[in-house]
Amino acid sequence: MSASTAVAALDRQQVLTTLGRHWNPTAALMLAATGRQLESHARGTEVFGEDGSRALDFAGSYGVFLVGHQNDAVRAAVLDALDTAPSLVPGTVHPATADLFGLLTEILPAGLDRFALGCSGAEISEIALRAAYLARPERRRIVIVEGGYHGKTLGALTVLGQREHRDDFAPADRDLVIVPPGDAGAVREAVAGRDVAAVFVEPVLGGAYLRVPPADFMPDVARACRQTGTLLVADEIQTGFGRTGRMFAIEHSGVVPDIMLLSKALTGGFVPVAVVAMSEEVLSDARRSPQWYPGVLDGTGGSALSVAAAAATIRVVRDQNLPERAETVGRALREGLHRAVREHPRHLVDAPGIGLMTGLRTRNPSVENLISMQMAARGIHLGHSLNEQMDQPVLRFYPPLTVSAAEIERVLVALDASLDWLDRRPAWLMRRITWLLRRQYRLPPTLVLKLMHSDLEVNW
Template identity: 90%
Template sequence: MSTGTAVAALDRQQVLTTLGRHWNPTAALMLAATGRQLESHARGSEVFAEDGSRALDFAGSYGVFLVGHQNDAVRSAVLDALETAPALVPGTVHPATADLFTQLTEILPAGLSEFSLGCSGAEISEIALRAAYLARPGRRRIVIVAGGYHGKTLGALTVLGQHEHRDDFTPADDDLVIVAPGDARAVREAVRAGDVAAVYVEPVLGGAYLRVPPADFMPEVAAACRDTGTLLVADEIQTGFGRTGRMFAVEHSGVEPDIMLLSKALTGGFVPVAVAAMTEEVLAGARRSPQWYPGVLDGTAVSALSMAAAAATIREVRERNLPERAETVGRALREGLKWAVRKHPRHLVDAPGIGLMTGLRTRNPSVENLISMQMAARGIHLGHSLNEQMDQPVLRFYPPLTVSAADIERVLAALDESLDWLDRRPAWLMRRISSLLRRQYRLPPPLVLKLMHSDLEVNW
C-alpha cells in the first residue's frame, strides 16, 4: 500500500480527533475549520493530499525543504546510511560525519572550523551559549535582537538538578539585553562596557517579522564585537545554504562571525540535525575554562542518517549552484510581490525579502489569513506567521531553491486573483474578521466550526 493510499484510508474525523486529543487541539480545530486536506506525500515543489489533489509548496516548513521534497540525491545517501549504520553507539563515528565536516570547511566563512552537533536549532543555540560563557569567563550578559528567533526551548539547564553543571550557563533576566532590529548603535552601546559574552543575531530577521537589515548593520555589529572582545553568533538556521542568494547571509556583508548556527535546510528535510560552527579561538578559550569537561559542548547523539543527509544536501546545493538560482529566480518572485503591494495598498504594506526568502507584510492578521486561505484554495501553500496578535504579520514565500520559473508565475497569478477577491470584501467585514482572529482561541470550538461552515465535530 502506498503512503498516499494509507493516509486516504483514514477517516478525516478520526485523524483530527486523535490529533486533538493527543497532540494539539488548536491545530486540529484549525484544520477542521479551514477544511484543508491532510497531506499524504510530497515530491519536488509539490505536496499531495489525501484526496489526490496537489499543491505547490511555497511554505517549505519555513525553509526546511531547500532542495525540494524527496530530493533523489539526498534520499539515496540516507538509504545507503540506513543499510549500513542508521544508529551509532556513542563515541563511534560514521564516515558520513567526516564527509559533512569536509563539506562545511569548504563553504563556511574563514575560521569556522570547529563543530558541535545536535538534533535541533534550539539545542545548538543553547550549546553556543555554553561555548560563549566558557570562552568569555566573567561575562554574563547576552545581546539579542527584538523579534529574533533562536529556538523556543526554555533551556534545559535551567531545570537541571545538578547545580555544578547548571549555574555557569543560565543567564538571569537582567543579563539579557534586547536591541531594536537594525540598530547597530544600540548594539555598540550594549557591548561597550566589555561585560557581554555574545551577541546573537540573524543576518536577516526571520520569524513572523522578516526584516532585511540596513547594509551597514552586520559590519557595524561585527566591528563592535571585535573592539570589545564580544563573540558574534550568527544564526543562519533560516538563511543558510543559499536561501538569501549567497551560501550564507553574512556573505552579503563580508562578516566573519565567531559562531554560526546551522539547521533547518541542512538535511533537505529528511532528518533533523544542527551544527554550531566555531572558530579555533572560541574552542580554545572554552577549553581553558575551569568549567570545561569533555562533552560540555556536545548535543544529543546524532545518527549516520543525519550526517549522510547533511553532506548530500550541501553537495546538491553546491553542484546545482542553488544560491545563484535563489538570487535569479527569487528576483522574479520579489518583483511580483512588490507589484502586488503597489496594486493592493489597502491590504499590503510591503514585500520584504532577499533571494528566495521573501513575503508580504499585510495590514493585519485577517488579511494574512484570508490571503493564505484563498491561495490554498488555488493550490498554493504559503508560510503563515502563526501570530494573530501581531499588527502587520508577514506571510512567507519560502519555496525550494529548485522551484521553476513557471511555478513562480503560477503563484503570482494566483496571488493576483486572491487579492482581487479580497478587494471586493467590505471594510467592515475585514474589521470583524480581525477581531475574531484575535479572540479565536477563546471562542467555543463548536462556534468556530459553525462560522466556517464545517461539517466536522469537536470531540476532543
C-alpha cells in the same frame, strides 16, 4: 502501507478526532474549520492531499525543504546509511561525519572549522550559549535582537527575542539586552561596557517579522564585537545554504562571525540535524575556563542518517549552484510581490525579503489569513506567521530553491486573483475577522466551525 494509503484508510473526521484528543486540539480545530486537505505525500515542489489534490509548497516548513521534497540525491544517501549504520554507539564516528565536516570546511568562511552536532536549532543555540559563557567566563550578559528566534527549549528561551514566548519560562532579563532590529548603534552601546559575552543575531530577521537589515548593520555589529572582545553568533538556521542568494547570508556583508548556527535546510527534509561551527579561538578560550571538561560542548546529533543527509544536501546546493538560482528566480518573485503591494495598498504594507526568503507584510492578521486561505484554495501553500497578535504579520514565501520560473508565475497569478477577491470584501469585515482571530482560542469550537461553514464535529 504507504503514507498515501495510510491517510486514505482513515476518514477526515477520524484523523482530526485523533489529533484533537491526543495531540493538539487547536490545530485539529483549525484544520477542520479551514477545510485544508491532510497531506499524504510530497515530491519536489509539490505536496499531495488526501483526495489526490496537489499544491505548490511555498511554505517549505520555513526553510527546511530547500532542495525540494524527496530529493533523489539526498534520499539515496539516507537509504545507503540506513543499510549500513543508521544508529551509532555514542563516541563512534561514521565516515559520513568526516565527509560532512570536510564539506562544511570548504563552504564556510575560513576559520569556522570546529564543529558540534545537534538535532535541532534550539539545541545548538544552547551549545553556542555554553561556548560563549566558557570562552568569556567573566561575562554573563547576552545581546539579542527584538523578534529574533533561536528555539524554544528552556535554555534557548533565554535568547529568544519574543517576549510573549519567553517571559513565562525564562529567567529574569537582568543579563539580557534586547536591541531593535537593524540598530547597530544599540548593539555598540550594549557591548561598550565589555560585560557582554555574545551577541546573537540572525543576518536576516526571520519569523513573522522578516526584516532585511541595512547593509552596514552586520559589519558595524562585527566591528563593535571585535573592539570589545564580544563573541558574535550568527544564526543562519533559516538563511543558510543559499536561501538569501548567497551560500550564507553573512556573505552579503563579508562578515565572519565567531560562531555560526546551521540547521533546517541542512536536513535535506529527511532527518533532523544541526551544526554549531566555531573558530579555534573560541574553543581555545573555552578550554581555559575552570568549568571546561571534554564533552561540555557536545550535542545529541550525529547519526549516520543525519550526517549523510546533511552532506548530500550540501552537495546538491553546491553542484546545482542553488544560491545563484535563489537570486535569479527570487528576483522575479520579489518583483511580483512588490507589484502586488503597489496595486493593493489597502491590504499590503510591503514585500520584505532577499533571494528566495521573502513575503508580504499585511495590514492586519485577517488579511494574512484570508490571503493564505485563498491561495490554498488555488493550490498554493504559503508560510503563515502563526501570530494573530501582531499588527502587521508577514505571510512568507519560502519555496524550494529548485522552484521553476513557471511555478513562480503560477503563484503570482494566483496571488493577483486572491487579492482581487479580497478587494471586494468590505473594510468592516477585515476588522471583525481580526477581532475574531485574536479571540479564536477562547471561542466555543462549535461556533468556530459554524462560522467557517464546516460540517465536521468537534468530538475531542
